[in-house]
Amino acid sequence: MILESIKLKQFKNHSDFFGQWLSGFNFIVGPNGVGKTNLLDAIYFSSMLKSYFQNSEKQMIQNDKDFYRIDAKFLENGQNYQFEAKSASNLRESKWEGSVIERSTDHIGRIPIIFISPDDIFYFFQESEERRKFLNQTIIQIDPIYMDHLMKYSKALKLRNALLKIFNPALDHSYLLDSYDNYLIESGSYISKKRAEICNLLDPIIIQFMAEISGGMQESTIEYKTQVDQNFGDLLLKNRTRDIFTQRTSVGVHKDQIEARLGKVSLREFGSQGQQKSFILALRLAQYKLISSIRKKSPIVLLDDIFAKLDESRVNNLLALLEQEKVEQCFITDTHLERVEKLKSQLSSTSSIINLNIT
Numbered sequence: 001m002i003l004e005s006i007k008l009k010q011f012k013n014h015s016d017f018f019g020q021w022l023s024g025f026n027f028i029v030g031p032n033g034v035g036k037t038n039l040l041d042a043i044y045f046s047s048m049l050k051s052y053f054q055n056s057e058k059q060m061i062q063n064d065k066d067f068y069r070i071d072a073k074f075l076e077n078g079q080n081y082q083f084e085a086k087s088a089s090n091l092r093e094s095k096w097e098g099s100v101i102e103r104s105t106d107h108i109g110r111i112p113i114i115f116i117s118p119d120d121i122f123y124f125f126q127e128s129e130e131r132r133k134f135l136n137q138t139i140i141q142i143d144p145i146y147m148d149h150l151m152k153y154s155k156a157l158k159l160r161n162a163l164l165k166i167f168n169p170a171l172d173h174s175y176l177l178d179s180y181d182n183y184l185i186e187s188g189s190y191i192s193k194k195r196a197e198i199c200n201l202l203d204p205i206i207i208q209f210m211a212e213i214s215g216g217m218q219e220s221t222i223e224y225k226t227q228v229d230q231n232f233g234d235l236l237l238k239n240r241t242r243d244i245f246t247q248r249t250s251v252g253v254h255k256d257q258i259e260a261r262l263g264k265v266s267l268r269e270f271g272s273q274g275q276q277k278s279f280i281l282a283l284r285l286a287q288y289k290l291i292s293s294i295r296k297k298s299p300i301v302l303l304d305d306i307f308a309k310l311d312e313s314r315v316n317n318l319l320a321l322l323e324q325e326k327v328e329q330c331f332i333t334d335t336h337l338e339r340v341e342k343l344k345s346q347l348s349s350t351s352s353i354i355n356l357n358i359t
């Protein structure tokens with residue numbers, strides 16, 4: 001699946017933008033603030049029905065405007081597909097081939113996608129929430145049931161925490177807690193099982209890419225730790241008194257830990273900056289390869305501002321590995337035309353450069 005064209009109307013800073021793309025490597029060049037990242041985000045939205053960066057729809061509508069619109073055309077096996085999204089105040093609608101997308105699970109996975117942003121390197125090691133997000137972004141693209149369970153889990157967790165804040169044993173609250181716990185147990189068990197499975201599948205691929213990126217064969221893994229197993233129900237009950245006191249749910253998949261390791265050491269605590277960067281690239285390439293092999297199509301790769309945190313040799317290496325993995329379409333943003341021209345000349349795949357001007 002490749003993106004053939006995208007039209008943006010009042011999407012973030014883009015008043016009116018139209019771009020056409022080919023398969024291969026598409027470089028997007030322009031000065032700071034011109035809207036390169038916003039353009040990648042619109043592409044990401046067409047696949048995942050949400051921004052890579054913001055949770056609020058309002059932030060995607062251009063300031064002082066009251067709606068945005070995205071029209072994207074995709075191409076797969078000679079056939080065209082049309083995606084559109086529009087949002088105005090509280091109304092939001094996305095369509096695929098003219099039909100409203102009722103549930104996001106019906107759409108996510110159709111256009112597999114990988115976003116690599118320079119901030120990933122920092123956030124991945126700093127925030128455990130980001131590491132869970134990485135797994136979620138991977139799994140929702142290959143398993144629609146996982147997304148359903150994520151939504152059920154997060155709704156039950158929200159309701160449970162709200163109830164804990166006003167808990168009164170004299171009312172029927174214990175009974176309500178039991179019912180929320182059942183949802184957490186059902187969906188939490190599915191989520192943890194799937195996360196463990198995917199970490200196991202990712203591990204050998206990460207090792208392979210780490211070897212290719214850093215030239216060594218150090219064992220790199222992502223270690224998944226969860227409190228959710230067949231005794232999760234007992235654990236929730238055991239912690240109930242404490243949860244009522246602290247007014248929040250202390251156990252569950254929202255507390256899952258994912259640790260990046262290089263051999264026996266934690267990369268977060270002991271990895272050098274270079275090792276951490278190599279690991280993030282290996283991780284993203286592994287994400288690409290896993291989704292690609294399960295969905296049997298090449299995910300679109302979005303590489304934002306790659307030179308911000310990566311040196312030239314790492315960038316060259318990354319692009320060479322993407323070529324080796326036969327990436328069908330890749331978008332790469334940068335501020336410097338000369339740098340991009342040099343990169344382009346080193347690629348054997350088709351590639352093009354577009355200059356972005358403020359629209």
Ligand SMILES: Nc1ncnc2c1ncn2[C@@H]1O[C@H](COP(=O)(O)OP(=O)(O)OP(=O)(O)O)[C@@H](O)[C@H]1O
Pocket residue numbers: 011012013014030031032033034035036037038039058059060061062063305335
């Ligand atoms: N809802 C919005 N309405 C109007 N402008 C917005 C909106 N959201 C973001 N912007 C603006 O869009 C501009 C471009 O942002 P973007 O991050 O895409 O630029 P960029 O080309 O990637 O820049 P850089 O090279 O610095 O990464 C920013 O100045 C930002 O303030």
Ligand SMILES: [Mg+2]
Pocket residue numbers: 036037038304305
């Ligand atoms: Mg940017």
